[in-house]
Amino acid sequence: MLVFGTVVFAVLLVSGVPIFMAFALGGLIIITMHMGLPLYNIGIFFFDSIDSWIMLAVPLFMLAGQLMVESGMGKALVDALSGFIGRVPGGIAISAIVASAFVGALAGQNLAVLGSVGVVLFPAMMAAKYDRGYSGGVLCASSQLGFLIPPSVVFIIYGYLTQTSVAKLFIAGIIPGILLTVLLSIPAIIIARRRQFPPMPRVSRQEQKSRIIRAIPSIMMPIIILGGIYGGVFTPTEAASVACVYALIIGAFVYRQLTWKTIWASAIEAARLTSIILILFCGVMLLGRAINIIGLPQVIGNWVVSGGVTATVFLVLLCVAFIVLGMIMDAFAMVAVLPVVMPAVQVLGVNTIHLGVIFVVASMIGTMTPPAAAAIYFTGSMFSIPTTEIIRGVLPFLVIMIISLFIFVFIPDIATWLPKTMFG
């Protein structure tokens, strides 16, 4: 029955059945037929897995992200930043990367970042005669920073699954996020110089000043979220609700972009995106339980101990596995790997915050590696760019991300220093 369950799971997964069903049916076969547990376990897992205060931050950050896009907060930020950076060679591309990092600090996920930054900077890139594939590649790669820069939805899910503090994970994402922003700017400058892309039109000092003033409410949002969490004023979940209300107030009364219609549309879209993730998570938890029952994590843990595998070697192997999995799976489906490897992680004494940052960066790479490259397809459909052109455009940034991933593996302090310093 164990083999049957595994075969059913594998066949369903690769044939294109929704992943949560493949996970759940595979897991259900193992726990009912192999272990003899009752069928009503599906009812327990599909409720208890997501009935959590920590996971509540996911819909709220999704809603905050949607409201931020609709309220014009992201646009104000992009306008202010592009006025600063737009004049250097490759300035529009660098503006896109830096703006994505900033908007990532408001949105918590990649799609909202792509929506905010791309809508403003893609037309600017076209006007400056950037080629479409490269423009799409820049936007696609930089929007992934939304996963790493806090608040990040992937960090919340990772934290819940591995019992790691979400607040510490958020803080841990700051330095790698800034570093990755700088590193991604390097190919943007080189390519711009080589292809002689013109800078953005000059902005007058007065105009720049007014853009900065206009962006101040947007800049305040990450300060409120992270300051509130770090200062112990509220939990990540409460911070997410504060972010939503803040975006509502700023969008309705300062930028005057939010209407009842856009608020309603944002709520439905946030509910849709959240449900896709949460139902997948139920499947992951059911499969994780089945994997635990058959003892696979213990087998891997024993193999690691008996094979004399060091923590660094294990993390490198894990990175390779994450990258390969990312080629066929979505970032949110990749969390299924975590219950399998956690015992080995504990045996080797790997810092779970360090692993969290590695997991998120690997997920970012995964969403950009074909054939299952959700970020590339989404960018392509959003800006009407053929997939092959975006893949070519995204390649230099993908290489940088893979190099960064291994830098983060070999220098754990990049991820762990700040949370250690701030939380002790």
Place this chain on the structure above:
Amino acid sequence: MCKLAAVNRVINTFCRCAAGAVILIIMLLVFAEVISRYILGLSHEFVPAISSWCMVWMTYFMLGVIHKARQHISIDILPNRLPLQYRTPLLTLFDVISLIFAILLCYGGTIYDLMVRQSDIYAVTVQFIPMWIVRICVPLGGVFLALFSCEHLINDARYLIKRTKVEP
């Protein structure tokens, strides 16, 4: 079929609206809790429980809606590579699997819900809502998923019959 499609249209609209309303309620509940704690010095134990339950309900409201639009995350390399004449039978197979899953979810959810009802369980922090009412969202989500899977199946069957008639 027309009746099923009409029923599903109503369910689709209801579920979308309910999920949208629920997420806004969660936002207000959690924000009100923050305000209440800092301004009035009052903390309500029921807020985390109720808002988490709302999130679970929202998930099951949207389960069928997302399935109807075929937007659940999947590894769609194989269906995308297949020629059109093989794609529809494959999608039909997916809908059969979805229907089986929906029945399992409905059955498992109902059995567990009945057990909770018989045990007369209440959450520690929320004494005014019995847990069986809270947990009924799982079988309900299964019903929504089954209805939308049936609609897909009927549409697939119609397409396949039409194609078989044209091909000879």
